[in-house]
Amino acid sequence: xxxxxxxxxxxxxxxxxxxxxxxxxxxxxxxxxxxxxxxxxxxxxxxxxxxxxxxxxxxxxxxxxxxxxxxxxxxxxxxxxxxxxxxxxxxxxxxxxxxxxxxxxxxxxxxxxxxxxxxxxxxxxxxxxxxxxxxxxxxxxxxxxxxxxxxxxxxxxxxxxxxxxxxxxxxxxxxxxxxxxxxxxxxxxxxxxxxxxxxxxxxxxxxxxxxxxxxxxxxxxxxxxxxxxxxxxxxxxxxxxxxxxxxxxxxxxxxxxxxxxxxxxxxxxxxxxxxxxxxxxxxxxxxxxxxxxxxxxxxxxxxxxxxxxxxxxxxxxxxxxxxxxxxxxxxxxxxxxxxxxxxxxxxxxxxxxxxxxxxxxxxxxxxxxxxxxxxxxxxxxxxxxxxxxxxxxxxxxxxxxxxxxxxxxxxxxxxxxxxxxxxxxxxxxxxxxxxxxxxxxxxxxxxxxxxxxxxxxxxxxxxxxxxxxxxxxxxxxxxxxxxxxxxxx
Amino acid sequence: xxxxxxxxxxxxxxxxxxxxxxxxxxxxxxxxxxxxxxxxxxxxxxxxxxxxxxxxxxxxxxxxxxxxxxxxxxxxxxxxxxxxxxxxxxxxxxxxxxxxxxxxxxxxxxxxxxxxxxxxxxxxxxxxxxxxxxxxxxxxxxxxxxxxxxxxxxxxxxxxxxxxxxxxxxxxxxxxxxxxxxxxxxxxxxxxxxxxxxxxxxxxxxxxxxxxxxxxxxxxxxxxxxxxxxxxxxxxxxxxxxxxxxxxxxxxxxxxxxxxxxxxxxxxxxxxxxxxxxxxxxxxxxxxxxxxxxxxxxxxxxxxxxxxxxxxxxxxxxxxxxxxxxxxxxxxxxxxxxxxxxxxxxxxxxxxxxxxxxxxxxxxxxxxxxxxxxxxxxxxxxxxxxxxxxxxxxxxxxxxxxxxxxxxxxxxxxxxxxxxxxxxxxxxxxxxxxxxxxxxxxxxxxxxxxxxxxxxxxxxxxxxxxxxxxxxxxxxxxxxxxxxxxxxxxx
Ligand SMILES: [Zn+2]
Numbered sequence: 001x002x003x004x005x006x007x008x009x010x011x012x013x014x015x016x017x018x019x020x021x022x023x024x025x026x027x028x029x030x031x032x033x034x035x036x037x038x039x040x041x042x043x044x045x046x047x048x049x050x051x052x053x054x055x056x057x058x059x060x061x062x063x064x065x066x067x068x069x070x071x072x073x074x075x076x077x078x079x080x081x082x083x084x085x086x087x088x089x090x091x092x093x094x095x096x097x098x099x100x101x102x103x104x105x106x107x108x109x110x111x112x113x114x115x116x117x118x119x120x121x122x123x124x125x126x127x128x129x130x131x132x133x134x135x136x137x138x139x140x141x142x143x144x145x146x147x148x149x150x151x152x153x154x155x156x157x158x159x160x161x162x163x164x165x166x167x168x169x170x171x172x173x174x175x176x177x178x179x180x181x182x183x184x185x186x187x188x189x190x191x192x193x194x195x196x197x198x199x200x201x202x203x204x205x206x207x208x209x210x211x212x213x214x215x216x217x218x219x220x221x222x223x224x225x226x227x228x229x230x231x232x233x234x235x236x237x238x239x240x241x242x243x244x245x246x247x248x249x250x251x252x253x254x255x256x257x258x259x260x261x262x263x264x265x266x267x268x269x270x271x272x273x274x275x276x277x278x279x280x281x282x283x284x285x286x287x288x289x290x291x292x293x294x295x296x297x298x299x300x301x302x303x304x305x306x307x308x309x310x311x312x313x314x315x316x317x318x319x320x321x322x323x324x325x326x327x328x329x330x331x332x333x334x335x336x337x338x339x340x341x342x343x344x345x346x347x348x349x350x351x352x353x354x355x356x357x358x359x360x361x362x363x364x365x366x367x368x369x370x371x372x373x374x375x376x377x378x379x380x381x382x383x384x385x386x387x388x389x390x391x392x393x394x395x396x397x398x399x400x401x402x403x404x405x406x407x408x409x410x411x412x413x414x415x416x417x418x419x420x421x422x423x424x425x426x427x428x429x430x431x432x433x434x435x436x437x438x439x440x441x442x443x444x445x446x447x448x449x450x451x452x453x454x455x456x457x458x459x460x461x462x463x464x465x466x467x468x469x470x471x472x473x474x475x476x477x478x479x480x481x482x483x484x485x486x487x488x489x
Numbered sequence: 490x491x492x493x494x495x496x497x498x499x500x501x502x503x504x505x506x507x508x509x510x511x512x513x514x515x516x517x518x519x520x521x522x523x524x525x526x527x528x529x530x531x532x533x534x535x536x537x538x539x540x541x542x543x544x545x546x547x548x549x550x551x552x553x554x555x556x557x558x559x560x561x562x563x564x565x566x567x568x569x570x571x572x573x574x575x576x577x578x579x580x581x582x583x584x585x586x587x588x589x590x591x592x593x594x595x596x597x598x599x600x601x602x603x604x605x606x607x608x609x610x611x612x613x614x615x616x617x618x619x620x621x622x623x624x625x626x627x628x629x630x631x632x633x634x635x636x637x638x639x640x641x642x643x644x645x646x647x648x649x650x651x652x653x654x655x656x657x658x659x660x661x662x663x664x665x666x667x668x669x670x671x672x673x674x675x676x677x678x679x680x681x682x683x684x685x686x687x688x689x690x691x692x693x694x695x696x697x698x699x700x701x702x703x704x705x706x707x708x709x710x711x712x713x714x715x716x717x718x719x720x721x722x723x724x725x726x727x728x729x730x731x732x733x734x735x736x737x738x739x740x741x742x743x744x745x746x747x748x749x750x751x752x753x754x755x756x757x758x759x760x761x762x763x764x765x766x767x768x769x770x771x772x773x774x775x776x777x778x779x780x781x782x783x784x785x786x787x788x789x790x791x792x793x794x795x796x797x798x799x800x801x802x803x804x805x806x807x808x809x810x811x812x813x814x815x816x817x818x819x820x821x822x823x824x825x826x827x828x829x830x831x832x833x834x835x836x837x838x839x840x841x842x843x844x845x846x847x848x849x850x851x852x853x854x855x856x857x858x859x860x861x862x863x864x865x866x867x868x869x870x871x872x873x874x875x876x877x878x879x880x881x882x883x884x885x886x887x888x889x890x891x892x893x894x895x896x897x898x899x900x901x902x903x904x905x906x907x908x909x910x911x912x913x914x915x916x917x918x919x920x921x922x923x924x925x926x927x928x929x930x931x932x933x934x935x936x937x938x939x940x941x942x943x944x945x946x947x948x949x950x951x952x953x954x955x956x957x958x959x960x961x962x963x964x965x966x967x968x969x970x971x972x973x974x975x976x977x978x979x980x
Contacts, residue, residue: 082537090536102530104537201537207779236539237781315779318569321580322534326645342573365571365774374776 001028003074004164004217004481008224009248011072011167012114015061022061022072022116026054029074029118032165036485039141041150041159043079044087044120050074053116068114070228075110076160076169079120080127080203081212083107090203091125091153093136094349095329104201105236106170106212106229113228118166121156125351126320127172127205129153130180130423133414134353141410142184143482144449148407151181151423154215158185161215163485168216168225172202174209175308176403176427179439182215183402183452186441186480188469189215190222193460194434195240197226198233204319206312207238209431219440219470223247226462242460250463251470256290258468261395265301266426272405278451279401282442285475286399291468294395298387301429303380305421308428309357310364310377317361323349356417381432388433388458397468398456400426402439406449426454436462438469441478448483490742494703496734497711498663502676504655504686505627505694506549512626512653513540513583520692524632524646532651534578539780546624546653547784549685550590551794553655554622556683556801557676559594564785565623567778572771575645576629584625584656586775590784594619596679598803599821600671612817617672618660624784627652655685661700661711666730673697673726678802682827690722697726702747703737712737716751717761729754733761805830813843822851828866839876842883849875853893857900869903870896878906886910887917888967919966921973924957927965928973931956942978950975 001024006014014020030050033042057071077083080090082100089095107117124134132140132155140155142148143163150159154171158181161169171178173191182189190213197212204210214225230244262283267276286293325331325345332344350358364373391398403423413420430437435456442453453472457465511518514531530538554561568586597616601609629647636644657676663669677695680686687694697720702712717733720726732754737747751770752761800808802824809820809830824830833850837843854875858865878895881887887895887910898909918924931953932939942949953974958965 080537082535088536095536098536100530100535100537102535102538199537200539203536204539204780235541237541238539238779314776318571318581318774318776321571321573322536322578324573324575324580326575327533327578328535338575362774365776367772367774370774370776 002164008073008221015072016067022054022057025072026050029166036163039159040138041140041156042119043122046119050116050118070113070115073115074166075115075117076119076121076166078123078154078157078171080172082201091123091135094323098329105198105233109229123156124153125354127153127177128353128357130420142407143485148409151184153177155181157215158182161187168214168221173211174206175424175431178213179427180403182439184407186450187215188219188222189439191437193436195238197229198236198239200233200235206315209312219473223466245463247463247466251467253467255471258291259395260286260291260293261296261391261398263296263298265298266400270404274445275401275451278443279453282453283399288475289471296391300383300387304429307377307380310373313357313361314364314374317358384429385433392458400454402452402454406445438465440469440473442476495706496664497661497702498669499661499700500659501698502657503696504680506546506653506685508545508653511651512543512546513651518652522648527648550624550655552683553685554591555795556679557594557619559591559622561591561786561791564783565590566783567781568775569778571774576631583778585623589621589623592621598675600668602667617662620658620660622655622657625654627654666727670727701733713747713749719754815847819847832865832872835872836875840879842879845879853896870899874899917966918961918964924965924969924973927960928957928977932977
């Protein structure tokens with residue numbers, strides 16, 4: 001059984017008809033995770049709880065009970081999202097032994113909708129990175145070419161879906177951490193509008209930029225997951241009360257008359273020519289669907305990366321202060337002062353990239369520098385937001401590349417943080433504006449690596465995005481599978 | 490020496506708002522629970538937990554702000570104050586910084602210097618500016634003593650973590666320690682009046698820090714300020730300020746300069762100690778809290794809160810003086826506690842004798858309550874009982890002396906005055922013939938004293954009066970006894 005062949009809808013139907021058992025689907029997922037352990041995508045396998053829940057579902061199906069919408073969906077969750085009783089490291093040594101006493105709202109909603117969580121996925125430490133090389137638990141490998149990175153920071157969550165270990169997964173996206181790995185691994189990744197999905201239970205990195213969103217093998221499945229996790233949460237004051245539409249039902253709408261904006265700033269210098277060609281070809285497919293294509297401009301794009309790295313790191317420097325060795329997690333062995341305990345715990349507990357960002361953010365907020373850095377970054381952020389508002393007065397969605405290149409080699413950029421940060425150039429603007437965006441595969445490079453296209457919509461227009469992506473997916477017809485890993489038996 | 494210098498003091502008061510649950514989670518705020526039992530992912534600062542604002546805290550802050558004549562900002566924001574300490578679970582405190590809840594307030598209150606015995610010299614009214622009142626969360630508590638392994642470890646109790654506080658920052662308007670003392674007392678009284686804080690400094694729900702500097706009289710420039718912390722009672726505030734003023738004057742007089750620093754008051758040694766210098770001061774790296782939307786208070790909300798405010802202590806004191814003709818001190822004492830002031834007003838109205846009401850409440854009743862350790866609201870004695878008693882005195886039905894006994898009994902049983910008087914064998918005897926009869930008997934049986942009186946020892950009048958009242962079972966009207974006895978003795 002290849003999990004990638006089964007949509008969420010088909011799993012539900014097969015289960016209801018008695019042609020498939022949840023426990024068999026679950027075993028398939030667990031076996032596949034074990035078989036592909038070398039990819040290092042999964043940090044914690046949750047066999048016992050997953051099988052127990054699968055048995056419950058099977059019993060319910062036998063009794064003829066109506067099954068919940070995500071019955072049969074095998075789910076993996078990025079390790080920066082907490083589940084009660086299951087270790088959550090956030091990819092960091094500093095939480096190597098941390099067992100959370102509560103469950104994130106998004107996971108609770110998915111479980112309530114019948115999904116079964118089978119594992120926690122590897123990621124860059126506290127979601128800081130674009131390659132999943134910054135995990136304290138080792139680098140994740142790209143199933144299309146195991147010498148390459150899967151992207152990051154949600155690399156593990158992209159890989160489990162791409163390699164058929166789970167039906168879908170949850171990731172988090174602060175500057176592109178769902179979309180860039182989705183692009184690198186040839187799967188669908190969705191970053192919803194800021195406030196659309198509760199952040200409660202997501203370890204904060206940059207609170208004003210953090211999002212939870214799904215990975216899936218098809219747009220339709222991403223719509224199913226979003227439908228389950230979207231909505232207001234009384235535990236997250238930044239979650240929105242805007243009503244949640246039926247994303248799945250709306251997928252069948254047509255695109256006739258849709259105006260697709262193509263921002264010229266996203267196709268300039270630094271973009272790999274092969275990526276450019278593929279993305280442009282995919283955009284032209286919109287015309288087949290009856291949509292119109294227009295040129296637009298997002299003039300403040302060039303400031304997005306520095307603005308992002310000021311705001312995200314400033315917030316991170318504060319968000320990560322709680323990892324101090326006092327109440328939970330790693331504490332350095334030290335006998336002397338409180339100060340020494342703090343310093344050594346954080347020095348030994350955090351990896352290099354996290355320390356780099358904490359220092360950057362601390363500096364940006366320091367007395368005398370605040371206005372110059374954080375204050376100014378916030379001003380430019382509002383200009384970027386304005387760019388999008390103006391663009392969306394001219395077009396309905398925006399189409400862009402996801403990343404300047406296809407998946408790069410492990411170790412290729414790790415010593416060049418600035419070049420690594422430029423990986424986020426097409427994704428961070430979206431987080432700064434808080435608008436939703438979806439990534440889907442639009443082809444492969446001559447080297448056989450997937451290339452993704454990003455579609456961006458106005459605030460709370462996920463339905464429009466999903467419909468456009470669903471239609472585009474159909475006409476593109478991308479159906480390649482990762483080649484570097486074992487075939488499914 | 491003092492005359493040469495002018496003292497400049499500003500105060501920062503932290504008042505715990507008496508909400509049932511914490512400011513950003515639903516944990517209880519009850520005092521004295523098992524350590525760390527009132528905690529949850531939010532107030533423990535667990536990874537992924539997020540704050541959700543408790544609306545009652547905002548309402549209470551609004552009541553406090555309006556009572557202090559502060560202007561409530563239509564929109565204010567929370568900010569993070571970043572520093573490391575074991576009792577601060579998130580590594581930052583959610584507070585307010587550049588856009589606080591309310592600003593530009595003031596109070597105009599009675600203040601007086603005190604003599605060595607602690608008595609007020611001369612009360613006068615003075616206006617003090619209040620810069621701002623903002624909302625923030627409390628930290629937990631570090632416990633360094635009294636626990637197993639305290640010699641090698643420190644413990645942290647996070648029950649207090651996330652308890653709502655209002656921080657009330659004054660202008661540097663105080664020119665003496667007693668002005669500061671009177672202000673804090675007034676602040677406490679006001680917060681109690683509007684029912685937002687328990688006002689108990691010893692339990693820590695009212696805390697005070699002070700900024701103190703001195704300058705030569707007439708100088709426009711402020712001197713270097715020193716921050717004083719750990720002022721955990723009203724008396725400490727005043728004593729610590731006195732100590733610090735003397736210390737700064739001594740430094741300047743010795744030709745040195747006051748150093749900008751934070752000093753800690755040590756009550757046992759009655760002195761301040763340097764805690765950290767300016768160089769060691771924290772850079773709190775304030776920035777807007779991204780997890781919480783702005784606090785928006787609508788104009789009609791402000792109006793509603795203002796409408797529901799009770800009469801505040803100082804306006805009430807002035808009214809007591811004007812409306813009831815009370816002395817300044819009496820009025821001030823009565824308004825000190827809202828329940829006492831309410832009790833007074835009811836008694837004043839029902840008895841028709843405000844001055845008597847004030848006297849009885851401030852003297853005899855206060856003594857009774859003190860000796861039984863009860864609050865006025867808990868006493869079986871109700872204001873209508875006291876009113877009835879005052880009316881009986883005024884009509885001559887009982888004497889003042891009897892009334893004291895009646896009051897004691899009313900405080901014990903809560904029975905009506907008339908009933909108690911009856912139980913004591915009836916009211917006051919004002920019947921002259923009855924008194925004359927007793928008086929004649931008393932004079933007759935004390936011939937020696939009679940001779941002495943007639944020989945000029947007129948002070949013995951008191952002896953005869955006392956005997957007559959005693960013989961009457963304490964019920965004879967003293968005024969009539971006095972007249973009758975005098976008449977018989979001088980016959
Ligand atoms: Zn709590």
